Amino acid sequence: MLLWWFLRLTGFIMLCKGKASKCDDFTDLDFHESFMGTNLNVKLLLFTRANLDCGQELSHLNLMDQPLFHLGHTTTFVIHGYRPTGAPPVWVGHVVNLLAAQGDMNILVVDWNRGAANLNYYTAVANTRKAAENITAFIHNMQEKGAMLSSIHLIGVSLGAHVAGFVGALLKGKIGRITALDPAGPLFSGTPPEERLDPTDAQFVDVLHTDIDAFGYRGPLGHIDFYANGGADQPGCPKTIFSGKSYFVCDHQRSVFLYLCSLNQTCNITAYPCSSYHDFLDGRCLQCESFKPASCPILGYHVSEWRDSLLRLGQTKAYFSTTSESPYCKMNYKVDIVTWNQYMRWGIVIIKLHSGRRVVEAKIDHKLSKFEQYTATRLLAQFDEDLNPVQKITLCFVTGNVIGPRYKMRLLHIRLTPLERPDRPQLCRYDMILEENMEVSFRPMACDEPHI
Ligand SMILES: *[C@@H]1O[C@H](CO)[C@@H](O)[C@H](O)[C@H]1NC(C)=O
Ligand SMILES: *[C@@H]1O[C@H](CO)[C@@H](O)[C@H](O)[C@H]1NC(C)=O
Numbered sequence: 001m002l003l004w005w006f007l008r009l010t011g012f013i014m015l016c017k018g019k020a021s022k023c024d025d026f027t028d029l030d031f032h033e034s035f036m037g038t039n040l041n042v043k044l045l046l047f048t049r050a051n052l053d054c055g056q057e058l059s060h061l062n063l064m065d066q067p068l069f070h071l072g073h074t075t076t077f078v079i080h081g082y083r084p085t086g087a088p089p090v091w092v093g094h095v096v097n098l099l100a101a102q103g104d105m106n107i108l109v110v111d112w113n114r115g116a117a118n119l120n121y122y123t124a125v126a127n128t129r130k131a132a133e134n135i136t137a138f139i140h141n142m143q144e145k146g147a148m149l150s151s152i153h154l155i156g157v158s159l160g161a162h163v164a165g166f167v168g169a170l171l172k173g174k175i176g177r178i179t180a181l182d183p184a185g186p187l188f189s190g191t192p193p194e195e196r197l198d199p200t201d202a203q204f205v206d207v208l209h210t211d212i213d214a215f216g217y218r219g220p221l222g223h224i225d226f227y228a229n230g231g232a233d234q235p236g237c238p239k240t241i242f243s244g245k246s247y248f249v250c251d252h253q254r255s256v257f258l259y260l261c262s263l264n265q266t267c268n269i270t271a272y273p274c275s276s277y278h279d280f281l282d283g284r285c286l287q288c289e290s291f292k293p294a295s296c297p298i299l300g301y302h303v304s305e306w307r308d309s310l311l312r313l314g315q316t317k318a319y320f321s322t323t324s325e326s327p328y329c330k331m332n333y334k335v336d337i338v339t340w341n342q343y344m345r346w347g348i349v350i351i352k353l354h355s356g357r358r359v360v361e362a363k364i365d366h367k368l369s370k371f372e373q374y375t376a377t378r379l380l381a382q383f384d385e386d387l388n389p390v391q392k393i394t395l396c397f398v399t400g401n402v403i404g405p406r407y408k409m410r411l412l413h414i415r416l417t418p419l420e421r422p423d424r425p426q427l428c429r430y431d432m433i434l435e436e437n438m439e440v441s442f443r444p445m446a447c448d449e450p451h452i
């Protein structure tokens with residue numbers, strides 16, 4: 001016991017001393033330097049479970065100088081993007097900690113801040129090639145010392161995604177995996193595959209898009225391309241320029257925060273393969289047939305579990321919606337409705353789920369839904385919270401009709417299927433009358449037929 005305290009104490013003292021002298025930090029440039037521009041320098045900061053808070057700069061030539069660097073382990077490179085102000089990215093520490101929790105790996109934070117911090121975006125773009133050549137030389141060196149290319153994972157943010165793509169191309173696509181977080185769009189859109197990230201750059205390329213209408217890249221670049229909330233505007237991000245800096249970066253940065261949540265796994269975000277976000281919201285892509293018996297792929301780090309099916313499919317675009325705050329997960333229900341009315345009805349649908357005194361609401365209003373006699377209508381209802389068990393459901397069919405008699409609509413059957421929780425029962429109700437613009441509440445019942 002005494003010995004343990006002694007070791008802890010000396011360890012602590014050494015750590016304090018170490019902090020002052022032995023940890024290597026991410027380059028922090030001031031505005032003046034970023035304004036004038038600095039020469040590219042590629043610094044590789046190693047973090048492992050043994051030194052989570054104390055980065056160690058690796059020598060580009062003498063890898064074996066650093067005993068914490070284990071070439072037999074997976075090596076994950078984290079490559080940042082354009083840094084207009086020169087400050088270190090806020091998320092580096094979080095990424096390192098959450099990656100280390102996934103497995104005993106080498107985490108190499110690639111600090112190319114001296115090439116990325118420049119008021120002139122063109123200069124930063126020009127430096128992506130040079131940074132990639134430098135990283136490639138380092139990986140060749142790792143290979144010579146016995147590392148396997150298949151155990152290398154590059155995670156690139158924004159411009160860093162294209163750096164990762166160039167490294168992958170220089171290594172003939174033999175790298176195990178590239179993850180791209182909102183790959184940069186400006187100056188890359190419309191370029192041929194060799195001038196940007198593309199699926200041939202690694203054995204498996206997964207991409208997350210969050211800002212396709214500004215800083216991000218619009219088209220698909222990987223084996224799977226996730227489009228969060230359609231890929232353009234993220235909930236909770238300012239919509240006007242009056243919000244200052246966050247107006248510019250919020251959508252773009254959301255990719256990193258979504259990825260961090262996928263590492264954290266408080267909840268999993270399921271993404272649905274589809275041709276467009278609109279079709280997804282229309283409930284046309286909720287089947288997940290291609291992945292049976294697995295579910296549709298989940299966003300982020302763990303999508304590697306779907307790798308074989310995704311490689312078989314070639315290229316997949318997948319969609320999902322999020323809430324405005326961490327952990328961002330929504331709960332999706334497939335809603336199947338059959339009506340009896342002789343005349344067609346159009347309107348938006350509002351569904352509330354109640355559990356005890358808690359209520360969540362889904363408003364299905366991205367377009368008017370159509371209800372036709374004996375025709376099954378499928379809707380997607382997305383809730384910000386997962387309430388369980390659902391004890392009561394409130395339905396409201398909203399039309400623009402405000403004067404005159406209220407139309408009635410007879411529901412022959414309604415069925416709600418919790419998409420991300422196949423272990424839970426479907427919720428049904430048979431034969432009920434809805435009046436337009438009036439809420440109707442009911443207790444869900446067990447469904448007659450088994451899961452369909
Ligand atoms: C990579 O960059 C580092 C630092 O800028 C430099 O020391 C090293 O020689 C470069 N490697 C190559 C192969 O150019
Ligand atoms: C999320 O998905 C992963 C991978 O499929 C699984 O191991 C994990 O248990 C899931 N976590 C939750 C909270 O459902």
Ligand SMILES: *[C@@H]1O[C@H](CO)[C@@H](O)[C@H](O)[C@H]1NC(C)=O
Pocket residue numbers: 264266326327
């Ligand atoms: C994971 O996310 C939850 C919810 O956002 C948060 O409370 C928790 O601190 C996170 N854990 C880690 C290890 O980041």
